[in-house]
Amino acid sequence: MIGKLIRLFLVDGKPNGLRTVEISNMTIYGTIFSRPQIDLFSKRESAQKPGVYMLLGTDVDNPEQLVLYVGEGDPVLPRIRSHSNKKDFWTEAIVISFKDGYLTKTQIQYLEAELYSLANEAFRVKLDNTQCPTKPNISEVDEAEVTQFLDGIKLILASLHYDFLEPRILIDSVDTSVGRVFELTNKKATGKMAIMENKYVVLKGSKAVPENRNSIPPYITKLRADLIETGIMVNKGDGFYTFLQDATFNSRVV
Numbered sequence: 001m002i003g004k005l006i007r008l009f010l011v012d013g014k015p016n017g018l019r020t021v022e023i024s025n026m027t028i029y030g031t032i033f034s035r036p037q038i039d040l041f042s043k044r045e046s047a048q049k050p051g052v053y054m055l056l057g058t059d060v061d062n063p064e065q066l067v068l069y070v071g072e073g074d075p076v077l078p079r080i081r082s083h084s085n086k087k088d089f090w091t092e093a094i095v096i097s098f099k100d101g102y103l104t105k106t107q108i109q110y111l112e113a114e115l116y117s118l119a120n121e122a123f124r125v126k127l128d129n130t131q132c133p134t135k136p137n138i139s140e141v142d143e144a145e146v147t148q149f150l151d152g153i154k155l156i157l158a159s160l161h162y163d164f165l166e167p168r169i170l171i172d173s174v175d176t177s178v179g180r181v182f183e184l185t186n187k188k189a190t191g192k193m194a195i196m197e198n199k200y201v202v203l204k205g206s207k208a209v210p211e212n213r214n215s216i217p218p219y220i221t222k223l224r225a226d227l228i229e230t231g232i233m234v235n236k237g238d239g240f241y242t243f244l245q246d247a248t249f250n251s252r253v254v
Contacts (some may be wrong), residue, residue: 006159011040020046021156026083027099028152032160035091036086043079050074051097051113052153055083055090056162059126064219068119068164072112074105089128090124094162096153106136113148118165123226125164164248168232168247189240201249207240208233 002033005024010017021030045160052072074077076095077232080221087091091119096111103111111213113135119125120132138146156164181203182193191206212221233241 004155006156008037008160015144021160023152023155026149026152028149028156029097029099030153030156031093031095031097033093033094033095035084038175039078039094040205041079041095044095046231047077048075049097050103050108051076052108053080053093053096054115055080055087055092055128057089057091060089062218062222064217065222066164066187067128067143070116070119070133071129072114072133074108081114087128094157096156098149100127102240103146104142104150105141105147106138108134109136110143110146111150111153114146115153115165118154119180122163122165122167123230124166124168133201166248168227168230168249169245191243197248202243202249204243204246206243208243210235210239210241 001220007022007024011020012018016034018031018033018040021032022028029046031041031044031046050073052070053076055069055071057067059067069083069087069090071079071083076097080093080095113133116127116129116133116244117135120127157163157165180194182192184193187209189207189209191208192203193206194201194203212224224233227247228235228241232243232245232247234244235241
């Protein structure tokens, strides 16, 4: 695989301050800032450009649940400011603009819809959007171009350890070598885990008990429900849930 150069710049020299990120040879320009830094962001050129943005925070009733809002604006600043008054959950914003201002309004709306769709299908966050963004019709050429930008956005997010667009299914696991396999048995349900592609992966065929314990935290209950809803974990009638595919997790405790 050919290497990629990503430039991360700490504007005020602080790791938790306003940051910008670029991919070499691409016009994508990312800005990440916390909610209190919105005035600092407003003074930057990227605030006055069209783009897509993602607002991140946690659920008020369940601090373990990550919440995401996906939007677009031309320019982005007024839309983000409006959310400062209407949405209490978000603590961090990720803004994606383009250095040459080349993308059209329709292409940006297409990007918004694609980002929403990927996050919705990944089942890693709770989406705050009240309506699903509509994907506009664009030409074949424009779609190919936007797809390249989308791949760049996904690369930026993954490199900064934002995984809310990544599906739990490890698509390339068939071609990935598995080293040491860890095994745990509880109430005759045996689960197997390996570290693959730098991720904790519960392996296909692993079993889980069907009932939730009263002591498990709400985010685990939600996680199990998501695994069932997506068809990753299925009740085959043998008294257990079975993993039909390899599935990735953020930690070894699932």
